[in-house]
Amino acid sequence: MALLPWHNIETVLLDMDGTLLDLHFDNQFWLEHIPQKLAEKEGKNIELCRQEMRESYAKVEGQIEWYCLDYWTEQLGLDIVEAKQEIAHLISLRPDTIPFLDALKAKNKKVVLVTNAHPGSLSLKVEKTQLDTHIDELISTHQFGVTKESQLLWERLQAHLQFDPAKTLFVDDSQAILDAAKTYGIGYTLGITNPDSKKPENKLHGHITTNDYLSFLDDIC
Template identity: 35%
Template sequence: MPNCNSSTLPIVLFDMDGTLLDLSFDDFIWNQCLPERHAQAHQCTLQQSQETLSQFYQQHKHTLSWYSSKYWTAKVGVDVLKLQQEFQHKIQPRSGCFKLLQQLKELGYRCWLVTNADQPSLKLKLENIALRPYFEVMVSSQQLGYAKEDVGFWQSLQQLHSFDPTQVVLVDDTAQVLAGAKQFGIEQLITITQPSSLKPVRELSSLNYPAINHLVELLSFLPQSQVKDVDVKTA
């Protein structure tokens, strides 16, 4: 068995929603529940509500406001955080989530959680899914003042927690986030083929980055000596 020093391993940066957690929860909240509650609150039809919210979404997509429960509560007149709390039982991990995190922990990898979820939403999800023990660092874009799509996020993250962009692996389901990270200098970028179980698997040809579905597939992108260790332990 190779002699492995954790200091020589890349840091693995994980997105949360759509990567470690099933994006179906967020799809359900934003595309089904919120339009229904918005229609009730404003006494309009569901179709009118969907059209209004769709316009709002397009205006703010990939910005810090897009991920803010407080912003959307004020914007649409529905308590978005309360809505998430009401249906928190629907928050679920993606396939292989804990198996992968446990294997990485055993192999000595340092794992960081980097999410666009605002701090109240992050707190809610961590209360339902026990991710915390596997992560050395957990950062919300709200803390840094930039969405992950913005290179400013990665610059601020590096100032807060020093790291070498060439010595990290980022796993994220959003192309715009991966593009921002690439602009910053992160080269090892991996995406997800099916972020939400409510939507079909995305075609590999439509993705600009290496892609995985079951999270344990990530091991094949990490140093091969480490993968062999995992195979021996789990055989």
């Protein structure tokens, strides 16, 4: 595993779902729970509903609508926030998250959560995990109107946070988003290969990768 030059990193920007939290909740919610609720609501076959939802997701993938609870509430005629509450017991931190965050804070790194998740989803997950007590600032990209896939987001984020890209580490589990950060000029990127604890690891290319933050704890300085 390649080493990160922690002595040169001042700011750490962190994704949430799959990066700090187990992605199992989100995969279960969008790929199983929502199709099941639609099948019950519309009297359709569950597999047909799964296929229709996959097609609906693909149409807006990477756009702000993909992450917007209001958009899906309107599109599907379901109360998405209420539906999330129904399986909120599945929301969980990765087991290596808190030791990693605390090590960063102990070395005076500025730690910022930057998620594409809707503010309603962010609030629910903070309520369930108390993640906010280990992070300096929580940001939903909805406040900027664009997602991390967009270069405009990175421009607006830098203007907001005033970070030095050359001394910034960005951590995410998405190939497209990691690539966007690197294109913008973020000095260091770290890809998470095991976002969902119930699924096989992913392959990410062009970035340092890890499946365990604990491997960095002795090196953070």
